[in-house]
Amino acid sequence: MTPQQREAVWRLVDRLLPKEEAKRLKNMNFVDEGFGYDVFGFEKESFALAYLFLRFFYKYWFRVRGYGYENVPRKGKVLIVPNHSGTIPVDFIMIAIDLFLHVNPPRVARGIVDHFAGALPYIGLIIYRTGSVIGARKNFEVLLQRHGETVVVFPEGTRGIGKGWANRYKLTRFNVGFIEMALKYRTPIVPTAVIGAEEQAPQIAKLTTVGKLLGLPYLPITPTFPLFGVLGLIPLPSRYYIYYGTPLHYYKAYKPSAIKDPVLVRQLADEVQGIVQDMINKGLKRRKSVFF
C-alpha cells in the first residue's frame, strides 16, 4: 500500500471500530523490514482492512466463543494445532481473529497454507499480506526460530476440509511435520478444537478433475454451491466454539535430534491427534445447538 492508502485505512479503522480494537490493531508487533512489511509480505494495514471486513463474520455471523486463552503463551514461539474442517477454510480466519482479540499483547496468527495457494493470483497475495505463509520448512524456521511467532498449522491439510459430511468431526490422520518443527525449534504445541465449522458448508461431493483445472485441489459440491453460484460459497451461520488446550512441551522430553526417529514422531503426532479428538468430542457434547 502507498502511504496515502495506509493513512486512509487507519482513518477507516478509527471511524468504524471501537477504540479498544483500533488500539489493538495499531499495537500489533511484527518484524518490519523497513517499508512496513515483514519478509513474508505481511502488512499491518492489509490485516486491518481484512479485519474490518471479517469482523462481521466473527462477531455476528459465526458468533465465535473461545475458551482456554490462558493456554496460549503471551509471547514467544508457539504452534497452534487445530482440526481443519468446513469445505472453505474459514476456521483459520476465526482462530486468527479470536487470538488477535483475546491474547494480550495482540498476536498475529501466522497460518500455514497449502502449496497450491501460492500460485493463485490475488489469493496468494491476500494470504501473504494478512500473515499466512506457504508450508515450506524453511518458512517455519524463520517464523518460529527467528521471529518467535504464533503459527497455526492444520496437520490434516486439505484432507481435513475435504472429508465430507459423513465424516464430520472425525479427524483424518495428522501429518507429522508439525511434530518435527516443534522438536527442532523447541516450540510448545497448543492443541485446539474448532466446533461449528463442519456445519457451515456440508460437503456432499467433490470434483477433483474440475478443481485441478482451476488450480485447486478439488471443487466442492455443497447444498448451496454451485447451485447459487458464487453466493453459494457464503457459509451457513453455524456458531463456532474454539477450545485451546493445555500446551504440550514435547521438546522438554526429547532433543531436536529425535526428529530422526520416524516411529517416535509418528507416535507423538497420533498423541496430539487423540488429544484434539477428545477436545472435539467434549465440545460436541457441551454444544446445545448448531446455530444458536
Place this chain on the structure above:
Amino acid sequence: MAEKKKNQVRPKKKIRGVRASQVKNVLITGVTSTIGRMLAEQFYFDERVGKIIGVAIDPKPYYFEDYSPERFVYIRANILKYRELNNLFLSEVFKNSKINTVVHLAFVTSTRFTPEEAYNINVEGTRNLLLRCIETGTIKKFVFKSSMIVYKIRPHTPVLLDEEAELNLDPNADPWIKNRVDADMICRSMMDNPKMDIVVLRFSNIIGRNITSELNEFFDMKPCLVPMGYNPMVNLIHAKDVVNAIQLAVHKKVRGVFNIGGRETAPLRTFLYYNKNTPVPLPHPLLGPVYGFINKIGLTSYYYPVEKDLLRFTALPDWSKAQKVLGYRPYNRVRFG
C-alpha cells in the same frame, strides 16, 4: 609525463602491521563493469591490498588513467581465448605482481551476444580461468560473483532461500539462467581443491547507476508491465554493498557459497511507487510476448525471461551465513526517483 604523475591519485600509506604475507595482490576480471570499477577503487585505497591488475576486453578507460601504475595495471585481454589467458598468466606484469587473489566479475548479460557466444564467455571463460588459477599454485583465493537467479523459484519455494536451496536445473530455463547456473556449479565442483579457496557470492538484485542487472533495467522502464494479481517481496542491494561483500570475501580466510542480500526488502510495486514508475498489470501469460515485442523494437533493454518467476513469486536471499562467517552487513540504502 611529470604532469600526469602529479595528477595521479595517491593511495593511502600502508598501515604498519599489515604483514607482507597478508597483503593481497588482486586480479579483477571484467574491471570495466560498474562493479569492477568500484571494486578497483575500493582496493586501491585498501592498505591490505598491494598490486591490482584489472582485466577487460575494452580499451583502457579514462577513469583508470589517474591510478598509479605502481599499484594498478590495466590489461586488455579476452579471458575466453585460451592464448590470451595464457599470455596474461605468463606475462611479466602478472609474475612481478605476485597475484594471489582473483576476483572474477566478467560475465556478459547483454542481449547483443547470442546464447552461444554468451555461453563461451560466461561458462567456458570461467572454467578456463579457474583451471589456470589452480595450475599456478600461487593463487590462493578465487572469488566469483554469482546471482540469486541460479535458484529454482516456484510458488511454494520458501520465502528466504539459503545456500542449500534448489538450483534451477530446468532444461527449459532461459540460456542466461543456465549460464549462471553452469558457471556457479563449475566453481562449486572445484571447491574441494586444497590449493585455492573458492568463494561464490550470490547477490540479490543489484541496483545502481549503469548496472546491467535485470531489475535495474526493469525500474528504468516507464511504465512497467507487471503480472496481474502478484506482488512479490523483492530484495535490492546497493552496488556499494556488493563491493564491500567482495572485499570481505577477499580478506577473510573462507571458502564456500554465500548469499548476499541488501538492506531494502519490500513488495515490487512498493519500489515502483518510490521510483515513480507506473505499474501496468497484465495477465502473466501475456507478459512474455509483450516484453519480447517491446524489447525487439528497442523500447526497453529489459529481458523478461530471466526474471519471469521473480516477478510473481517471492524469493529473498537468506544472508545469515554471510553475516556469521564473512561478517557481512548491508549498510547502504538504495535511492529512488
